Amino acid sequence: MTLAESSESTTSTVRWAGELLHLLPERALWWPAAGVLFVADLHLGKAATYRALGQPVPGGTTQENLARLDALIARWSPRRIVFLGDFLHAAQARTVLAGVQAWRERHAGIAMTLVRGNHDSRAGDPPEALSIEVVDEPHLMGPFACCHHPQPHATHFVLAGHLHPVCRLHGPGRDRVRLPCFVSEAGRAVLPAFGEFTGGWLMERAPGRRFHAVGGSAVWALPASE
Numbered sequence: 001m002t003l004a005e006s007s008e009s010t011t012s013t014v015r016w017a018g019e020l021l022h023l024l025p026e027r028a029l030w031w032p033a034a035g036v037l038f039v040a041d042l043h044l045g046k047a048a049t050y051r052a053l054g055q056p057v058p059g060g061t062t063q064e065n066l067a068r069l070d071a072l073i074a075r076w077s078p079r080r081i082v083f084l085g086d087f088l089h090a091a092q093a094r095t096v097l098a099g100v101q102a103w104r105e106r107h108a109g110i111a112m113t114l115v116r117g118n119h120d121s122r123a124g125d126p127p128e129a130l131s132i133e134v135v136d137e138p139h140l141m142g143p144f145a146c147c148h149h150p151q152p153h154a155t156h157f158v159l160a161g162h163l164h165p166v167c168r169l170h171g172p173g174r175d176r177v178r179l180p181c182f183v184s185e186a187g188r189a190v191l192p193a194f195g196e197f198t199g200g201w202l203m204e205r206a207p208g209r210r211f212h213a214v215g216g217s218a219v220w221a222l223p224a225s226e
Contacts, residue, residue, distance in 0.1 A: 012182075012212050012219040016189060017143035017157035023182050023212050023219045026072055027192040029159065034142060035079035037072060040161025041086045041193035043119065045096040061196040062096045066103045068194075073107060081110060082141070084161040084191060085117020085148025087126060097127065104130045115139050117148035117162060150190050158188035165190050166200030167211045167222065178202065182212040182219070 011030075012023040022030040029038040044062050072078075104112075113133045114126065125134045138145035138153055145156035150163065167181040180192035180200060185208050192214060193200065205211075211222040 009217040010219065012221060014184070014212070016184065019143060023214075024072070025214055025217050025219050026068055027180055027194050027214055028072055029182075029191055030076055030078075032076075035077075036141070037076060037078040037081045038084060038146070038159055038191060039069070039081060039194045040084040040148075040191035041117075041164060041195055041198055042083060043086050043193070043195035043198050044088050044100060062099060064196050065194065066099070069103070070106075073110065078110060081112045082139075082146055083112070083114045083132075084146060084159060085115050085137070086119040086161065086195075087114050087117075087132075088120065088123035097130075100126075101129060104132075113139070113146075115146050115148055120148075150188055152187060159191065160188060161191050161193065163190050163203065164193040164198050164200045165203045166192075167213055168202060169213065169222075180214045181222075182214070183209060184212075185209045 009025045011025065014021050014023060019031060019033060022032065024030055031038070042065060044065060108131070111133070112131070113135060114120065115135055115137050116125075126132045137147040137149065138151070138156070138158070140146070140156055143157055145153040145158045147158050147160040148162050150160040151158060165181050165183045166178045168176055168178050170176050178200065181203070182192060183190045183203050185206070203209075203211075210224055212219050213222055
């Protein structure tokens with residue numbers, strides 16, 4: 001589907017490593033030439049992990065996350081989904097795997113790759129029944145180095161997660177708001193966390209650092225820092 005055909009949301013288009021990419025308001029990255037959807041920091045089962053520890057947090061976030069993935073798949077028809085780390089939140093999160101298995105079976109024709117993140121090291125790899133290829137960072141794909149942790153790479157443009165970046169916008173008086181964002185700088189970009197229950201880390205402006213804020217159903221570029 002082209003951007004003109006998608007009336008539900010407004011994406012932002014960038015060119016990284018010579019490739020045209022779309023920054024999506026669902027907090028994902030679409031690479032149309034390769035048919036690849038990139039998603040960072042899904043953290044499935046995070047709320048279930050907190051409940052297992054006795055914290056009174058609401059349920060349903062795993063199904064909300066999977067429903068958002070369903071909508072992205074329906075809109076863009078990816079040939080592959082690359083998860084840039086932290087697919088599961090913790091070992092306790094494996095209680096949600098029955099629902100994840102049913103979701104995976106609905107999308108059996110889509111190849112999926114997980115680049116291991118720090119939470120994956122604790123949660124363990126997804127079971128083989130999910131048919132998700134699991135790799136270590138950096139995982140090279142075309143001109144991109146798929147990573148979880150933002151890091152330099154000598155030859156490839158890095159796509160990473162881990163930081164859950166947010167930016168801060170200021171309005172009149174003392175008005176201010178924090179929004180998820182895509183952050184790019186020389187040789188790398190960091191995706192916002194896809195998961196519903198993940199929080200965010202405020203990234204400050206710096207020379208050469210570009211921000212694309214995500215709010216509602218839109219993504220837009222913020223003015224560049226000097």
